[in-house]
Amino acid sequence: MKIAKIFLLTGMATLSLACSSTKSQQMQVDSTYDNQVVLKNAFKGKFYIGTALNLDQIWGRNNAALAVVKEQFSAIVAENCMKSMYMQPREGEFNFKDSDRFVEFGEKNGMHITGHTLIWHSQAPNWFFVDKNGKQVSREVLIERMRNHIHTVVGRYKGRIHGWDVVNEAVLDNGELRKSKFYEIIGEDFIRLAFQFAQEADPNAELYYNDYSTAIPAKRDGIVKLVKNVLDSGGRVDAIGMQEHHGLDNPAIAEVEKTIIDFASLGTKVMVTEMDISVLPHARPHMGAEISETYQYKNELNPYVDSLPTAISAALANRYEEFFGLYLKHDDKITRVTVWGVGDGDSWKNGWPIPGRTDYPLLFDRQYKPKAFIKDIVELAKQK
Numbered sequence: 001m002k003i004a005k006i007f008l009l010t011g012m013a014t015l016s017l018a019c020s021s022t023k024s025q026q027m028q029v030d031s032t033y034d035n036q037v038v039l040k041n042a043f044k045g046k047f048y049i050g051t052a053l054n055l056d057q058i059w060g061r062n063n064a065a066l067a068v069v070k071e072q073f074s075a076i077v078a079e080n081c082m083k084s085m086y087m088q089p090r091e092g093e094f095n096f097k098d099s100d101r102f103v104e105f106g107e108k109n110g111m112h113i114t115g116h117t118l119i120w121h122s123q124a125p126n127w128f129f130v131d132k133n134g135k136q137v138s139r140e141v142l143i144e145r146m147r148n149h150i151h152t153v154v155g156r157y158k159g160r161i162h163g164w165d166v167v168n169e170a171v172l173d174n175g176e177l178r179k180s181k182f183y184e185i186i187g188e189d190f191i192r193l194a195f196q197f198a199q200e201a202d203p204n205a206e207l208y209y210n211d212y213s214t215a216i217p218a219k220r221d222g223i224v225k226l227v228k229n230v231l232d233s234g235g236r237v238d239a240i241g242m243q244e245h246h247g248l249d250n251p252a253i254a255e256v257e258k259t260i261i262d263f264a265s266l267g268t269k270v271m272v273t274e275m276d277i278s279v280l281p282h283a284r285p286h287m288g289a290e291i292s293e294t295y296q297y298k299n300e301l302n303p304y305v306d307s308l309p310t311a312i313s314a315a316l317a318n319r320y321e322e323f324f325g326l327y328l329k330h331d332d333k334i335t336r337v338t339v340w341g342v343g344d345g346d347s348w349k350n351g352w353p354i355p356g357r358t359d360y361p362l363l364f365d366r367q368y369k370p371k372a373f374i375k376d377i378v379e380l381a382k383q384k
Helices: 004-019 063-072 097-108 139-156 181-186 189-201 217-232 253-264 310-329 374-383
Strands: 048-053 075-078 112-120 163-168 206-211 239-242 245-247 269-278 334-339
Touching: 048 063, 048 112, 075 097, 075 334, 097 112, 112 139, 112 189, 112 206, 112 334, 139 181, 139 189, 163 189, 181 189, 189 206, 189 217, 206 217, 206 269, 217 253, 239 253, 253 269, 253 310, 269 310, 310 334, 310 374
Parallel strands: 048 075, 048 334, 075 112, 112 163, 163 206, 206 239, 239 269, 245 269, 269 334
Antiparallel strands: none
């Protein structure tokens, strides 16, 4: 996920948050942090530990962030630049400048590289679905456009990108398939075809289905059904990605564990693909990560502008330790855990679903300093 449109909504408010002073950015950071506490070393042999890169990081304009990425992480994914509206903004016009740079960075630093994302209802270019007169295209035309996009993009990085988020967020919270334009024009078969085209383009790359709120029982069942249908048709799905956009009190850890077990029962790997934990009040109960939802700014929904209270810092630490403990428990099933951003100032959660908020959802603060609980996560890995 997550998305350039959020940044347009936040405008200068978000920019000022990213550049503001230490007073407004800091949460509890351990001054005794041992520089030898390195996440990628702690989790080596268990699963990859990854992060999402934005364009400033991809193009080397944020040295502090890049130092953390190189030191701490073994896997990377591009936050936005490989989505179809950027990769092919007009039919037949592919923009590989940013994605080439991203892949080169990963190769230079020996990282596991994920391509994100091939087919997604959001951030798809409008031309995918209409002809030159603005009328909806036929099933056959859209299938051919899908085939060409996937073959061109995946084929360019054949043997270089290790795995692809092939289909993103095709299931609703109630377990039904999302009635996207892909579904409306092609039907349910668009999912199977997307995996088929990706496998054709690079038979050795891993292929992933990726979604949010996977701990909701009905949605979990819908994802299991989707993946099983692809597998039963002879297609390949190598892993299911749980995005893991969480809050301090939702979802229940037991439901997340059920999801890991149910996904793995299909014979697929399981990945944590876009993790963050928001400390802010939800605009509505049990929000997931539906990017079309936006709400008006209210002061009471942005309570930690200047700093994070000690009790909330402790709750965030406990929540991260709880999840990493679960992932370590199931490291025979989980192959990658990726947090969605390097430092708090990079996070899309500062602008979604309410623009202009200050959130603290990641492992490193706005100065790219490690939060105190990182050493406790590392200790969990050592104990395992």
